[in-house]
Structures are given as C-alpha cells and as structure tokens.
Amino acid sequence: MPPTAMHLVWVLVAGLLLAGALLASIRATRTGRARLRHVSRLLALAAILLDLGLVILRSVRANTWPIANNFDSVVLFVAMLGGLMFYLLVISRGRTGAAGRGQRGITDLILLPLMLLFQVFAAAVYFVFRRFTFDDAWHFLHLASPIMGALLFAAAAVCGVMYLLGDRALRRKRTDGVLGGLPSLERLERLIQHAVLLGFPLLTFGIVVGVLMAFKERGHGVNWLAWPNVLKIVVGMASWAIFAVVLHVRFVPRFRGRSAAWFSVAGFVLLAATYLIVQALPKGH
Amino acid sequence: MRIQVVGCNHKTAPLEIRERVAFDDDQVKEALRAVTAEWPGIEAMLVSTCNRVEFYVARKLHGYPRVDDVLDFVAKSRGLARGQIAGSFFDHQDMEAVSHLMGVTSSLDSMVLGETQILGQVRHALSLASEAGTLGPILTRLGNDAVATGKRVHSETELSSGRASIASVAVQFARQIFEDLSDKTLLLIGAGKMGEQTLARLVDQGPRRVLIVNRSPQRGQRLADAYNGQAMGFDKLTEALTTADIVVTSTAASEPILDVPMMEAVLKARRYRPIFLIDIAVPRDVDERVGRLGRVYLYNIDDLQKVVAETLDGRAEHVTPARQIVDQRVEAFMSWFRSRDLAPTIAALRQRVEGLGGDELGWVLPKLSGDVGRDRELVEQFARRLINKLLHDPIRNLGQVAADPEGRNVDIYIHAITQLFNLSLDDSERPDQSS
Numbered sequence: 001m002p003p004t005a006m007h008l009v010w011v012l013v014a015g016l017l018l019a020g021a022l023l024a025s026i027r028a029t030r031t032g033r034a035r036l037r038h039v040s041r042l043l044a045l046a047a048i049l050l051d052l053g054l055v056i057l058r059s060v061r062a063n064t065w066p067i068a069n070n071f072d073s074v075v076l077f078v079a080m081l082g083g084l085m086f087y088l089l090v091i092s093r094g095r096t097g098a099a100g101r102g103q104r105g106i107t108d109l110i111l112l113p114l115m116l117l118f119q120v121f122a123a124a125v126y127f128v129f130r131r132f133t134f135d136d137a138w139h140f141l142h143l144a145s146p147i148m149g150a151l152l153f154a155a156a157a158v159c160g161v162m163y164l165l166g167d168r169a170l171r172r173k174r175t176d177g178v179l180g181g182l183p184s185l186e187r188l189e190r191l192i193q194h195a196v197l198l199g200f201p202l203l204t205f206g207i208v209v210g211v212l213m214a215f216k217e218r219g220h221g222v223n224w225l226a227w228p229n230v231l232k233i234v235v236g237m238a239s240w241a242i243f244a245v246v247l248h249v250r251f252v253p254r255f256r257g258r259s260a261a262w263f264s265v266a267g268f269v270l271l272a273a274t275y276l277i278v279q280a281l282p283k284g285h
Numbered sequence: 286m287r288i289q290v291v292g293c294n295h296k297t298a299p300l301e302i303r304e305r306v307a308f309d310d311d312q313v314k315e316a317l318r319a320v321t322a323e324w325p326g327i328e329a330m331l332v333s334t335c336n337r338v339e340f341y342v343a344r345k346l347h348g349y350p351r352v353d354d355v356l357d358f359v360a361k362s363r364g365l366a367r368g369q370i371a372g373s374f375f376d377h378q379d380m381e382a383v384s385h386l387m388g389v390t391s392s393l394d395s396m397v398l399g400e401t402q403i404l405g406q407v408r409h410a411l412s413l414a415s416e417a418g419t420l421g422p423i424l425t426r427l428g429n430d431a432v433a434t435g436k437r438v439h440s441e442t443e444l445s446s447g448r449a450s451i452a453s454v455a456v457q458f459a460r461q462i463f464e465d466l467s468d469k470t471l472l473l474i475g476a477g478k479m480g481e482q483t484l485a486r487l488v489d490q491g492p493r494r495v496l497i498v499n500r501s502p503q504r505g506q507r508l509a510d511a512y513n514g515q516a517m518g519f520d521k522l523t524e525a526l527t528t529a530d531i532v533v534t535s536t537a538a539s540e541p542i543l544d545v546p547m548m549e550a551v552l553k554a555r556r557y558r559p560i561f562l563i564d565i566a567v568p569r570d571v572d573e574r575v576g577r578l579g580r581v582y583l584y585n586i587d588d589l590q591k592v593v594a595e596t597l598d599g600r601a602e603h604v605t606p607a608r609q610i611v612d613q614r615v616e617a618f619m620s621w622f623r624s625r626d627l628a629p630t631i632a633a634l635r636q637r638v639e640g641l642g643g644d645e646l647g648w649v650l651p652k653l654s655g656d657v658g659r660d661r662e663l664v665e666q667f668a669r670r671l672i673n674k675l676l677h678d679p680i681r682n683l684g685q686v687a688a689d690p691e692g693r694n695v696d697i698y699i700h701a702i703t704q705l706f707n708l709s710l711d712d713s714e715r716p717d718q719s720s
Contacts, residue, residue: 166461170458170461170462170582171576171582173584173588173591173592182461183464184460184461184462184463184464185461185462185463185559186462186463186464186465186559187464190464256557256580257557257559257579257580258579
C-alpha cells in the first residue's frame with residue numbers, strides 16, 4: 001500500500017518530535033538540567049510510538065509484513081533504533097563520571113541524530129516508494145534477515161562509537177560526565193561482539209539468498225554487469241567483509257578493543273551506503 | 286522549651302581533644318542516662334564520631350542543664366578539667382542549634398563536604414538515645430527532621446556527587462573499564478598504607494582473586510591474610526601481571542618497576558586483555574609511556590588527586606542550594622517548635638476568658654425573667670460567640686508569631702499576654718531572655 005499524504009505528515013511529525021528531542025538533549029548537555037533530559041527522552045519516546053503505530057496500522061490495513069516496502073521498513077528501522085537507545089540508557093543508568101558531574105546523555109547524542117537522519121530518509125522514501133516483491137518465503141527472508149542484521153550492525157556501530165569515546169575519555173583522564181553516560185568498556189566490547197555475531201549470519205543469509213534469487217531470475221533479464229548492480233554487490237560485499245573481520249577479531253587479541261570498534265563503525269557506514277545505493281540507483285536490468 | 290547543643294568538632298577542636306572527649310556506644314547510653322538522671326524531664330541525644338562530639342538537650346526555658354552544666358558534665362565524665370576543653374567547645378540554642386544539626390546531617394559541616402557517612406551516624410545517635418530512653422517529642426522530631434533534611438539534600442543536590450578519595454576514584458575508573466569486578470583479579474605491588482587503602486576499597490567490590498607482591502614476604506603475607514589473598518615474591522611479578530586485571534602499585538622504588546618492554550611482553554602473554562594500572566607511588570612505579578600502550582589504562586597519583594580536587598570544587602558549587610533546603614527545613618521545624626511554646630499560653634488564655642465568661646453567666650442567668658429557657662440559651666450563645674470572636678484574632682496572630690522561624694517576638698507575646706490577662710503559667714514556661 002503506497003503511503004498517503006497523511007502518512008507522510010505522520011512521519012514528519014515524528015521527525016519533528018525527534019528534532020525536538022535532539023535539541024532538548026543538546027541543551028540539557030550544555031546546561032546540565034536533568035528536566036530537559038527527561039523532556040528529550042519523552043519526545044523521543046513519543047516519536048518511536050508514532051513510528052511504530054504507523055507501521056502497525058499500515059501493515060494491518062494492507063494485510064502484509066511491515067517490511068513489505070521501503071517506506072515501512074525505514075520507519076520500522078527508526079523505531080528499532082529508538083528501542084536500542086532506551087536499552088543502552090537502561091544499562092548505563094546510574095553511572096556517573098568520576099568527578100560526579102552527572103550524565104552527559106552521550107547515548108542520546110549519538111542515537112538521536114542517527115534516528116533523525118533515518119526519519120528524514122523515511123520521508124524522502126515517500127517520493128520514491130517501492131514495493132518489495134514478496135512472491136515467496138525466499139523473498140521475505142532476503143529482505144527480513146538483512147534488516148535485522150542492519151539493526152544489529154547499527155547497535156554494534158553505536159556501541160563502537162561509545163567505546164571509542166569512552167576509551168578516549170579514559171586515556172585523557174577526563175573527569176566530566178562523558179564517561180558517566182556510558183556503559184563500561186568491557187560491556188560495550190561484549191555488545192559489539194554479540195551484535196556482530198548475530199548480525200553477520202543474518203546479513204550473510206540475506207546476501208546468499210539474494211544471489212541465488214538473482215541467478216534464478218537471470219533468465220528474466222537481470223544484467224549482472226550493469227554498473228548499479230556491480231556497485232551494489234561490491235559495496236555490500238565490502239561491508240560483509242568488514243563485519244567478517246569484526247567477527248573474527250575475537251580470535252586475534254591484538255585487534256580487540258579500539259580496532260574492533262572502528263571496524264564496526266566502518267562496516268555500518270558501508271552497509272548504510274549499500275542501502276542508499278540500492279534505493280537511489282536505477283534497477284540494473 | 287529550649288533546644289541547645291554543646292559540642293566540639295573538627296573545626297573547633299584538635300584531634301587530641303576530640304580523641305579524649307569521644308564516647309563509644311555504651312558510654313553514650315551511660316552518659317545520656319546520667320544526664321537525664323541529674324536533670325529529670327529533659328530530652329538528650331549525643332552524637333559522637335571521630336570528627337565531632339555534640340550534646341543535644343531539650344529542656345524547659347528556665348530549666349537546666351545550661352551550657353556550663355553540659356561542659357562540666359562532659360569534662361567530668363571524660364575525667365578532664367573543664368578548663369581543658371572549654372576553649373574547644375561551641376554552643377548554639379534554638380534555631381542555631383536546629384540549623385547546626387540539619388547542616389551536620391546534610392554534611393555541610395563535614396570535614397569532607399558532601400560525605401554521606403554522617404547521616405548514618407546521626408541516625409545511630411538517635412537510636413542510642415532511644416535505647417537509653419532519653420528522647421522525647423522534641424528531639425525525636427528534630428532528629429528525624431534532620432535525617433530527612435540530609436537525605437533531601439543528598440538526593441536533590443549534587444553535594445555528594447563524585448568520589449572524594451583516591452581509593453574511591455580508583456574504584457570508579459575501574460568500573461568504567463570493567464563491567465563487574467567479581468570475575469577480576471586484583472594485584473597489589475608493594476604494601477604501603479595508601480596502597481592498602483586503595484586495595485581495601487577495591488576488595489569491597491568483591492573481586493575473584495587478590496594477589497599481593499611485596500619485597501618483604503612477612504608484610505605481604507599479613508596483607509594477603511587480611512584480604513583473603515595470595516602473597517607472592519617479587520620474582521613472580523610478571524606472572525602476577527599476566528593474571529591481574531587491576532594493579533595497584535605503591536612501592537618505595539626510586540626507579541619505575543614497570544616499563545614499556547616489560548608491559549608489552551605482559552600484554553602479549555595476557556592476550557591483550559585490558560589492564561588498569563593505578564600507580565600511587567611517589568616516585569612513580571610505572572613508566573608513563575606504558576599508558577600509551579593499547580589496552581593499558583594508567584593512572585598515577587596526580588591523575589587521581591586531580592579528580593578528587595575537581596569533585597570537591599564541584600561539590601562546593603552546590604552548597605548554596607543545599608543551604609536553601611536546610612533553611613527551609615529549619616523554618617518548618619521552628620514553626621512547629623514555636624507553636625509548642627505558645628500552646629500553653631493559648632490554652633491558659635482561652636481558659637481564663639472562658640472562666641470569666643462563666644462567672645458573668647453565673648451572675649446574669651439568675652436575673653432573667655420571662656421565657657427563661659429561651660433567654661438562657663440566647664445569653665449562653667451570646668457569651669460563647671463573644672468569647673470566640675474576641676479570641677479569634679489574638680490566637681490567629683499568635684499562630685503567625687509562631688510561624689516566624691527566628692521566634693523574635695514569641696517571648697514578648699507570651700510575656701505580654703501572661704501579664705495582661707494575669708495568666709497562671711508554669712514558671713518554667715515564662716519567657717526569660719537571660720536563660
């Protein structure tokens with residue numbers, strides 16, 4: 001079901017709420033006012049609920065999965081990022097910097113811009129709406145597993161950024177609230193590993209199914225050597241390779257910690273780039 | 286009633302005096318029973334910690350013990366001459382005494398601003414006084430209000446935020462690196478006092494294993510026994526470093542004992558697991574270049590002291606909001622306290638006026654004629670209404686006087702009303718500016 005103008009307004013309202021949440025969070029960080037931080041989180045929660053509500057409403061009306069088109073899948077992705085933000089807030093609750101200056105809301109400041117970015121992207125997708133082919137279970141798996149994988153890689157990337165900030169603050173012996181808003185480095189490292197450990201098979205599965213389906217559809221006019229397809233495959237494989245490295249650094253101790261964090265960030269950036277390329281480029285056949 | 290505190294603390298008395306006048310729990314109860322036996326009818330509470338000994342008494346306005354009596358009592362009970370301690374003791378009365386105790390529980394009066402231990406100590410003092418049977422309504426309410434004030438200050442301001450000791454800062458940093466210390470190994474290199482203090486704080490977090498490496502095996506073993514750890518010789522240092530996650534080093538070595546080549550080898554042997562090095566030795570035990578190695582987090586004494594200084598500076602910024610909370614609570618308590626002071630006067634005034642009304646009714650009622658039943662009711666109603674209306678404004682205004690936390694005019698009002706209406710109050714409740 002293509003989104004209506006009302007659905008676009010819905011997405012824009014959620015976007016405005018996220019923008020308000022981000023502004024309130026920045027202001028709370030600058031002024032140290034806890035009330036502003038609460039306001040920011042309430043606005044973010046409202047945006048997440050709006051997004052979830054929209055996806056559920058649309059999928060119930062169309063009697064299909066919430067990932068049946070690019071519009072719903074992006075909106076759902078924002079809501080899932082919101083869930084990730086609140087999970088990270090819960091596990092870092094009560095942690096304050098050594099000098100006790102209170103939390104700087106670092107989790108919010110990392111995730112809210114990311115959510116806002118994807119929310120804006122969801123609004124843009126309204127104009128390039130594309131329904132995914134759901135001919136059989138393979139099509140569903142080809143789409144669902146990379147989306148779940150992408151969420152897990154987003155989690156790994158966010159934890160990677162947090163790890164790098166925490167590591168930097170500890171090395172610089174910073175005593176303000178940067179460390180206060182973060183889970184411990186050990187926990188972040190573990191979260192990166194777990195997210196990649198779960199996300200990698202999902203991404204791999206999605207890619208393999210996609211390749212198999214492309215082979216199957218070859219006779220239907222798929223041109224493997226068309227440049228959009230080549231670009232999509234190269235970038236997708238590059239992000240896959242990076243996550244393969246992150247997954248295996250646990251067996252190469254020297255590359256644990258900061259290296260793994262950098263890799264997880266780079267992998268997600270490439271994955272996001274793949275998605276944007278897929279959305280932006282014309283079909284390669 | 287009068288509330289007074291006589292005591293000494295870290296600001297007024299040197300440690301030698303505080304040591305000599307300190308009471309243990311049994312002595313506190315004994316002293317409280319003795320003081321209430323000597324001056325029956327009073328309420329008493331004694332706060333005795335390493336930084337303060339403070340005797341709180343609630344007594345009748347004209348009653349005893351006065352400040353000198355309490356000083357004599359403390360000196361006598363500690364086997365000292367009054368002259369030895371008098372110069373180190375302070376005293377406050379009523380609002381100042383209340384404000385002092387609330388400031389104490391809020392740790393505005395503590396040696397380390399914002400520490401929270403004092404709250405438990407005052408609560409303990411209250412419970413000792415309760416066990417000794419020397420608490421009454423005034424000190425019970427004062428003590429509870431003071432504890433509640435302390436809690437409110439700690440929860441609503443950042444006066445207690447951060448870590449204010451080297452050891453607690455080290456623990457805080459350890460918890461930023463490691464999620465849980467229960468599966469970690471602690472290593473203490475050297476057995477100095479500061480190292481032991483830091484180790485003790487870290488041991489409180491429940492580590493899996495404690496290792497002590499020291500040049501003197503006896504001292505190392507003693508510490509290992511105290512902390513349920515394992516003593517090792519200096520020749521096992523590399524082995525211990527390979528196992529440990531958190532290392533506290535405080536040797537008296539004049540050169541660094543941990544350098545880059547050694548730590549590179551250790552990191553390789555420990556498969557690059559993170560290691561937290563806390564170097565509290567002066568001169569330093571760890572070459573500062575070690576801190577640039579990946580997976581090594583190195584903090585020296587200056588780094589930790591800087592955090593402590595920042596914490597205390599940060600706390601100082603929150604003194605004003607904390608003081609505002611204390612002032613509000615003092616005001617509320619004093620309103621209640623003053624209203625207690627005025628209650629006997631108000632009761633006596635009402636009794637006096639109603640007595641006069643009764644007398645006049647007794648004079649007029651027999652003189653009624655006609656419909657006596659109806660007239661009697663009307664006259665009685667008239668008298669009652671007149672008395673109520675006459676007393677309404679004075680009583681309301683007295684309530685407002687009581688609400689003044691400083692109670693500036695309470696004594697004047699009590700005195701004036703007592704004189705004007707020829708009230709018979711208990712002498713001890715009569716105001717006396719000199720008491």
